[in-house]
Amino acid sequence: MTTRRFFLAGLLAASAAPNLSWAAAGDPAYIAAAKTPDGRFALFGLDPEGATLFQLPLPARGHAGAGHPTRAEAVAFARRPGHFALVIDCVGGAVIRTLTPPEGRQFNGHGVYVENGARLLTVEQMADTSAGVIGIWDVEAGYLRVGEFATHGIGPHDLRLMGDGRTLVGANGGIATDPSDRTKLNIDTMRPNLSYFDLDGRLLETIELEPELWQNSIRHLALGPDGQVGFAMQWEGAPDAATPLLGLHRRGEAPVLASAPLADELAMKGYAGSIAFSGDGSEIAISSPRGGRLHRFAPDGSFLGAVSRADVCGLATHPAGYLASDGLGGLIAVGAQGTRPLGRQDCAWDNHIVSLQS
């Protein structure tokens, strides 16, 4: 019963250019990596209710990934310092390509398809200086490295394509790391920023926070309606500083920092791991696996409430609000009205859920 599909998928994988659409992979709404009970790693395709549509083996623990906008193809990035990224055929399960960064560069765990999937952009840093680079790959030519441009910052992390399809927003986390073991090298002098580029890499705008917040590493991004960008931060300074972990920005304006009441802020342990806008765009949330909680905010930065869940980290836009995943295998729908468990699988969900709709 699987023979025809299997044969077909194998044939296409062998030809290295499968052009099957996401429908052939069951139309997943999300992809997410996880550790399975046998200690191995896998990439899952999930429907909006958290049901597994496919499960494909990964050779190692991943960080985040990106889904091709039309073809059933996903890129899974290795954890930092990333020496490879895998392009996976989500129908047949084959690794179509293994991408390796050019000499002296390392993948930083995130990337995004642009130009309707004609190109893949990968977030990288120079191994020796941690200076940020965006790598450009020609997808049609079989993921050929065709160029790169600077992120204008140190230790870049997340990168998103904005709603206009022409503007990129990137988080320069500011942290220089040792190329071999990720040891942080410049905590006292770090200086993160949020930068906007066009697809040719021209810097359009860059913002920084006040100097007392330079130890707040800007790491993960979410896009809201009307060009609003949410950025999630990780505090590298003295513990219990209760600094804001969420920022909101619109081009040409000053960023708005969003804080929770002191006791809630302290419970986040200075760490936001993922960020997403809600399904209707009316609110935004950040997660803290260290605090075992997520915080919801209004687009003006006011605090809406907290949801507790052990080891919660993955967070994505969901019709009910958000989809949250955790290291205990739980998938939970979180909305303004409360939480609804979707299911618990025998796996540990990794840091991020990648939404295929945006």
Place this chain on the structure above:
Amino acid sequence: MRLPALLLSLTLAAPAFGGVSEALEQDILPGFAGFAEAARTLAETAEADCTAPSVRPAYNAAFDAWLAVGDLRLGPSETAALSIAFWPDDRGFTQRTVTKMVAQQDPVVDDPARFAEASIAAKGLFALEMLLYDPAFSGYDAHSYSCRYVQAASIELARQAQALNADWEEFAKVLETAGAPDNATYMSDDEAIRALYTQLLSGLEFTADSRLGRPLGTFDKPRPKLAEARRSGRSLRNVLLSTEAAEQLAHALVDHDLPQVDAASDNIKKAAQSIDKKDLSGVSDPQSRLRVEILQQQVQSMRRAVETEIGTALGISAGFNSQDGD
């Protein structure tokens, strides 16, 4: 509410363990009820005579009662614990806030509803400690602003304690119905045990790293003034009571013997007996500093014993994402 626990003990094979309901009913819920009772007595005492010498015994009784459950940081306690005991406070928020309140005679102390909304640095056990023990404040007389502040803070503490007790009665149901279809906090029965076990570990870590680690600082730079509750001379007592609470919770959580945990507990008591300065100010003297370091090592031993005798037995490991940031 007993049913889920019953199912749990039937479905999980060896090693057998007591479980969540036992921990709640034998240890945690009585602990919060006891704190609510002690806080009410404190409020009544302050109401009758708000001068420091009169209030101190009831204050200490309330702090003792708090330590039975004070290291729990889940459910209602996740944020409420900080507004009852706002510590660590390296930046001195409490001192600044109390100083300002007294200097400005802030009328918020005469309005219980507004005082309930006041900053967590203005209330709770550590604001009260400042007023009752710090020489800059504690000499107040019966008709002073500080006396009214002590009354307001005591009443607010009693209100919070009562609310926390009631909230825990509700939250206990969430823990006990772990795995029920609508329970998004604990999606299987083992998650509730895991949650309580994690609290055990983090409580002991807090005692070793913060209650003892902060004043210890480094050999070259000890920080005696960072000791918890040093003004009331409770620093060492807090270490003892919090580790006792951990030991009790450990025993309530499993139904097998815990010889290593018990041995660590005995060693903690012995190590504490050799420390003469109850506010841990001996950390500045090389000889007595060593005794505090030994106490810290014994608390760390207890943590390891909990890992060995409970964590390994239950097959629980550290969080996948919380241990691996990016």
